[in-house]
Amino acid sequence: MNALVVEDVYKTYGGRPAVNGVSFSVEEGEIFGLIGPNGAGKTTTLRMISTLLRITSGRITVCGHDVATESDAVRKIISYLPEDAGAYKDLTGRAYLKFMAGFFADGGDAEKMVMSGIGIADLGERIDSKVDTYSKGMMRRLLIARAIMPAPKVAILDEVTSGLDVINAFEIRDVIRQIAARGVTVVISSHNMFEVEMLCDRVAMINDGKVVLCGTPGELKGRFEASNLEEVFVKAVKK
Template sequence: MIVVENLVKKFGSFTAVNDISLEVKTGEVVGFLGPNGAGKSTTMKVITCFLEATSGKVSVCGHDITKDSLKVRQIIGYLPESAPSYPDMTAMSFLKFIGQIRGFSGNKLTSHIDRVVEICELKPVLHKKIETLSKGFKQRTCLAQALIHDPQVLVLDEPTDGLDPNQKEVVRKLIREYGKEKTIILSTHILEEVEAVCDRCVIISNGNIVANQTPDELKKQSKYCGAVNLSMILDEESKIKAKSTLEDLQAVKNVDVISKNNQHKFVIFPQNNNNSIAGAVTETANNFGWKIQHLHTEQGRLDDVFKELTVTKS
């Protein structure tokens, strides 16, 4: 468990983290989101004892980061941003080095290395120098060092940065599995990643927490929650009439249209997101003989909520 209470971190007169409090429980994966410079990485560096807090209190599995920082470092696995490592080492020698620092030797060291090599799929590059590796393999090598001691807590800063779609899915699956028993906090700019792996989402802007909810709860705040996406092929005159007809429906607030030639995507917003308007839209389309290509009701968009919270509350 990670408990952050009234954390403040200043660099001179600049306040990077402004009196934030949060809790990450065992068996929980929490996504840490925010614009560049919002304070995400600074908070993670304080939690992992790489930076000293200006004020406030942080504990990891009951251990205070100030009074018992060595114990905290022992139980945390940390993947910093940009995947730092030793470029002149091979992936194998780097993992051996990290494993030895963690106190492993002999067969135990070998078994821990074998486990993370398998998990992170590093066999093809194990004996190559890190400086020669692709960005994706560098990232996975650094992730392997964070996992090598089977930590209770994982702090991951942009864990899928530089990975291709298949590699991202491998890492996300790993996070989901680890998250069943571990405490995990991860920062990411990839909103689909939050939906894929996170139980809860903490959004930070200008050093302040502006949201702390589940992804589904956040999506319900989106203006797109309950909106109907309707794609049709219509000529220009019919498009204008269709928009007007849809706007006249009782439960409809307004209609946006995105057009390309005669293909039109209508986004139909309900008066409130508790109203289901898909039935009325479908019935209207059928009555007018519109050629429907696609129709679905949106659950809401995280990117819309993220933008709203970080722009209006920054």
């Protein structure tokens, strides 16, 4: 069953097209990657899926809910982690998770959600330190925990390991694999094609606001006789 369907979606900013007829679908429990260079339209597409931007034309459904007409229902089942996202600096990690959990549950359920978030973040005693004092890796762990703790049906993660060191990036990729194994659909965007190749079940390559290729990393490499996705992308764009 498709958890996410993007059908012929266009987005223009003041007449300038940013997304130019993008279509793809993602199955439940799948890790799906959107790859492409900067400015290709990845973030705009993710923002439209997350109900942050209005669609100029086309249709997006998340678990059957239309993002344009049922945005409240969509927000209850998705979790979006923007690129370079931050948290409220004057709150502690625990207070931040508590604040976010408050939108999904009350009382004991919210408390359980926070405890689950604290477990995912794995920050030890630092969970009670102010977010302002966190390193980039700690901040990203906290934000991933925030995104995952409400057990969303679809997690949308934009440049999820951007700027992280090797160990932090490795651990975060591991967390993503674990949540997908629990049935959560994950959509990630990245211009790090090696990461996408390691992590994703399927990928869509976007260039100039259009999907130029879509398939499993193995299929795409085979089709273009390439050793990695980066090579596939270069060959696809030149073609």
